[in-house]
Amino acid sequence: MNGPAMTARQLITLRVNGDTHEVAVRPNHTLLEVLRYDLGLTGSKQGCDKGDCGACTVLVDGEPALACCTLALMVPPGAEITTIEGLATKQGLDPVQDAFDRSGALQCGFCQPGMMLSARALLNRTTTPGDAEIRAALGGNLCRCTGYTQIFDAVKLAAAIERGEAPPHAPGAAPGHTVLGGRHRKADGHLKATGAAIYADDIVLPRMLHGRILRSPHAHARIVRIDASKALALPGVHAVLTGDALPARYGVIPWTEDEQALATDKVRFVGEEVAALAAVDEETADAALRLIEVEYAPLPPVLTPEAALEPDAPQIFEGRKHGNVTKRVDLAFGDVDAALSNAHHVVRGEYFFEGTAHAPIEPHCVVADVDARGLVTVWSSTQIPHYVHRTLSKVLEIPADRVRVIQPALGGAFGGKSDPFGHEIVAAKLAMITGRPVKFLLNREETFYTHRGRHPMKMSMALAADAEGRLTALDSKILIDGGAYSSFGLVTAYYSGQLLAAPTGYATYRFDSTRVFTNKPPCGPKRGHGSVQPRFAFEIAVDKMAHALGVDPIELRRRNDVGPDTTTVNGQRITSNGFLECLRVVEQASGWKQRYGRLPFGRGLGVAGSMYISGTAYPVYPNDMPQSGVEIRLDRSGRAHVMCGASDIGQGSNTMLALIAAEELGLRPDAVRVTSSDTDLSPVDLGAYSSRVTFMAGLAAQEAARALAGEVRDAVAVKLGVPSAEVTCGDGRWFSLRDPATGMTAAEAFALAEASRGRPVGATGGYRTDRNLGGPYRGGTIGASPAYSFTAHVVEVEVDADTGRIDVKKVWAAHDCGFALNPTLVEGQIAGSVYMGWAEAVMEEQAMVYGGPNPGLLRGPNLLDYRIPTAVETPDIEVFIVQSQDPNGPYGAKEAGEGPLHPVLPAIANAVFDAVGVRLDRLPFHPAVVRQALRCAAADAAAAPGGTGRC
Amino acid sequence: MLRIAPTFTVETPTTVDEVVALLQRHGPEARVVAGGTDVMPNLKHGLYEPKVLVSLGRVQGLDGLDLSGDPLSLGALVTLHRLAEHPEVRHLLPSLAAAVGHVAGPQHRRMGTLGGNVCLDTRCVYINQTYFWREALGFCIKKDGTECHVTRTGKKCVAAASNDSAPPLLTLDARLEIVGVGGRREVALDDFYVNDGVKNNALAQGEVVTRILVPRPAPIRRFGFDKLRIRESVDFPMLNVAVAFDLVDGQARRPDIVVSAIAARPRRVKGLPEGLLNHVLVAEWGEKAFQSTRPLPNINGDVEWRREMVPVLVRRAVAAATE
Secondary structure, eight states: OOOOEEEEEEHHHHHTTTTTEEEOOOTTTTTHHIIIIISTTTSOOOOOSSSSTTEEEEEETTTEEEESSGGGSSOOEEEETEEEGTOTTTBOOHHHHHHHHTOOOOOOSHHHHHHHHHHHHHHOSSSSHHHHHHHHTTTOOOOOTTTTTHHHHHHHHHHHHHHOOOOOOOOOOOOOOOSTTOOOOTTTTHHHHTOOOOOOHHHHTTTTTEEEEEESSOSSEEEEEEHHHHHHHHHTTTEEEEGGSSSSOOOOSSGGOOOOOSSSSSEOOOTEEEEEESSSSSHHHHHTOOOOOOEEEEOOOSSSSSHSTTTOOSSSSOOOTTEEEEEEEEEESOOOHHHHHSSSSSEEEEEOOOOOOOSSSOOOEEEEOOOOOOOOOEOOOOOOOHHHHEEEEETTTHHHHHHHEEEEOHHHHHHHSSSSHHHHHHHHHHHHHSSEEEEEEOOOHHHHHOOOOOOEEEEEEEEEOOOSSOOOEEEEEEEEEEOSSSHHHHHHHHHHHHOOOOSBBOSSEEEEEEOOOOOOOOOOOOSSSSHHHHHHHHHHHHHHHHHHHHOOOOHHHHBBBOOOEEEOOTTOEEEOOHHHHHHHHHHHHHHHHHHHSSTOOOOOOOOEEEESSSSSSSSSSOOOOOEEEEEEEEEETEEEEEEOOOOOOSSSSHHHHHHHHHHHHHHHGGGEEESSSBBTTSSOOOOOOOOOOOHHHHHHHHHHHHHHHHHHHHHHHHHHOOOOOGGEETTTTESSSSTTTSSSHHHHHHHHHHHHHTTTTEEEEOOOOOOSSOOOOSSTTTTTTTEEEEEEEEEEEOTTTOOOOEEEEEEHHHHHHHEEEEEEHHHHHHHHHHHHHHHHHHTOOOOOSSSSSSSTTTTOOSTTTSSSOOTOOOOOOEEEHHHHHHHHSSGOOOSSGGGGGGTTHHHHHHHHHHHHHHOOBBBBBOOOHHHHHHHHHHHHHHHEEEEEEEE | OOOOOOOOOEEEOSSHHHHHHHHHHHGGGEEEEEEEEHHHHHHHTTTTOSSSEEOOOOOOOSSSEEEEESSSSTEEEEHHHHHOOHHHHHOOHHHHHHHHHTTHHHHHHHHBBBHHTTTTBOOTTSSSSSSHHHHTTTTTTTTTOOOTTTSOOSSSSOOBOOSSHHHHHHTTTHHHHHTTEEEEEEEEEEOOOOOOOOOOOOOOOTEEEEEEOOOOTTTEEEEEEEEEOOOSSSSOOSSSEEEEEETTTTEEEEEEEEESSSSSEEEEEEOOOOOOHHHHHHHHHHHHHTTTTTOOOTTSOOHHHHHHHHHHHHHHHHHHOOO
């Protein structure tokens, strides 16, 4: 019997990177599929399915083309195709690759092969490209990590290299350090620059099957019957799975385990997983999917948080004590009511933050395999291998020692890959059933259903001040739209209040946050989890207060700054705090004093600040083990091997680990190998979330490296005949402090240590949070962090009164990261954060369908309808690093990956007020909304005094 | 990843005659593809289900530009990038060069062709989605269904013309050279587009556009274009406007304005006054254009806002024309 009807393969000749390939292609296969899966040239990436993102860009006869929109059979005979693998030569990296590596442009690296090829084509035309020319040339390549800032730098550097004008790369180091503080290349930069980095979908195993997931077309329905017999009967289909095979409920937070890998009784959002199958190829899997019959009994969907709270609302989960309420947190600190009634002035407002998606360019992908002894290995695009490990063991009902989770190179995450997912469980289960490797590569639409994006929040805030401009109370009430499952929602409810009490403080505080279930894709943690939304509201309220009191908004923030070494109103311990310095820097750089309030109509400045955590006091499941573990082994060859469970999601945590080891062990960074996020090989680290990695894994690495350095130092001291305290190291050597010429290579030093102990030289380090952090009340530890980062932004906008379009001309972003272990990477995190926040302010919105018969459908779940910014319109971002030297962080370091996102949204709103006198309290700022607000303001002005206030 | 259904073969003819023969042989089961930037996503979405895909990529003689005579001749396979960057095209046909320079992103413009853009399929928020999504919606009248979710009541598809080349080409009085079984014919672009979102052009089965013919513009004729979009790259129009008028001694004569990305057919604004070209006249043109434009929620963007932007774009297109 045959599988689904398919047209026959045809033999074609392709010229790729100078080689001639004869390859038999199916007529429906795109050039991208042939390059990746037939020729193994996996440097060309697949991001959006259909020509919206540019990750698949290759050069055809020197011109950038979209390989995903080109059928292989359409490629002209003789055309020369260049992929990223063809860019480097025997002489080394192409200047573009070298410059991208040097400039920090390779964060997750997933979009960059296409980006570099577009840059290459540009530089083939000119070696003196202007800013606008660079932006235009890269306008078809979406990047989600960098905010394009370091990409522009890289293209200019590449041009300078080609003109022979670029200085050689000199990383340098901070004073008192040999490595740290230097602008080092990333540990995996060369792999990402050449297309050699292996991402999940680049993994191809022999006999591998391809999986597909059948998803619910209903927002809310009971599953009456599933009949998979026809699908199973299709030749080429190896297994079909339904929910009854995986009944266990799971969730990232152990107290709210409400998810199932495949729905059993009912479905709760459009796109929920209902069945899954594995087949010999993707075409067969697609055909089989349509043969699965599911009978649903539709239920009325709950599509708004208000509807979820109606007394007679349909229950999304039956039998829950609190019905559709996931979690309510109601906390008060001090007498808020008295402070409000005694206030000199109270600013009251209603604010709305629409949900947004992470939209990393890499879609979720998982490969699972089972060996003959039953060890299940899962390669997944996850940022939490440890929690995936635990979940697989639980749901598959196999011991944890039978599971290995490996996170390959990750093409962006931003919090969207920090839950254990159904597709990971299903892939493993299908591999167990079939005895063959199984891959699931979600399409772009499926990533929008998998979601876990930013929660929509409706926020009501009252902010009070006394006559001196001291803030006396904040009263906040927030309704949070959680979507269909809990995910991190328990934490979200707390974070929506707990992370708001600094840097601008107030004497009393009450917050009442309620997260509810709705029949939408589940929300979760997106960069700045839980606090970006209330920060938006609060910083606008502060701006309104400044105007009400006649005080400069920067001055009002100064007056209410909580300062360092203090405790916030809700009991959080602040150690280092560089906020005032951040404010000073952006005030000066933006010309604030001369320009604020004085720019012509249509042009304005706005300011906002924020803080964020560097990890949380408690792991998501209670235990006394370290939150982060590092093991380092030295080798007589003169290298160190750092093993750590931490997830490098593009932020550069592998580089951070390598630099710390190099610093402590006197090595050049490239003599350090890092093995991370492989649960078989690396000690547990809880994952890349809550901005915890640099702080926690950094300290663990420091501890391990220092222990090893002590051993080596002792051995070297004996050899040199000097006290251990007089031995130091750096740049690949160990030597006498008194006589630096007396010493040896690191290899010789490590060999001495190995010989002196008679065993390999290795050590472990761990990080455990101080358990005394946080307020002495229920929930007081949530949001309690060993250190907080601080940020201030000033934004300059131009508002086009005709169209309502907000053009952000410039963002000055100053961020206190404690100490920059690698300034290039810190700047990349800041610029990327600014970009992502700006994008949420001006264009991004995960919303439901306009109308039609299925109101639970997502509007345009693809990268054309869900617009993320291109290189052309992304603002000019100027980054400033402020270093407050945290007493507890590794070398003084704190987080830099999430905090800098927060201020940009309210700063834009505040700048719009300065520009045109209109308050924007609802996100996103669509031009239509802005224009309407302008019209209302004009009508109000015309009607005043005694106007109706309406228009 | 979204895979294209494995149900068609690809033909790569090298002459127009072969193309026509293939189209004739396979009838409605054949579909023409040039650059592929529109056809490939539509295949991935299951909007097209051809048995035979006829690729024009190897057809000789369709990528010529002849700007020496009258009419100017633009081969159907000339890429959008080449047109947008071509100095003489930018000089002679500035609004067309600007418009095709606004299409999508750099890669699309290097792949996409003028013929392909002229024949671009209509777009709608309810149609340019995956099969799963469209099925979950209950499909629509353009493909696989019977309802229109935009108008809710109507039985006519209102998907919008979304090609940026159409408005300027209409103001240039362009004609299309079309080859089919019956031989060669010419049709005015004005007669080419029809008001049916399912298929908004008059291309008959078995026909292919081979050249775009543009009467050589008089030196006194001015042309301008503007496009409403959220992003500055890779964004279909929420509205696009082309203007043309003669300008002699400050007097604007024979004004012509085409507004598109509204309905299936680009709309020519009627009753435009002539006169001294100043902000009053341009405001009158804008008002006329506004009055004749009724956007629908068929593509992204607030409907009222899109309508209000019509006079703004008219003003900006006029400004571009007089730069």
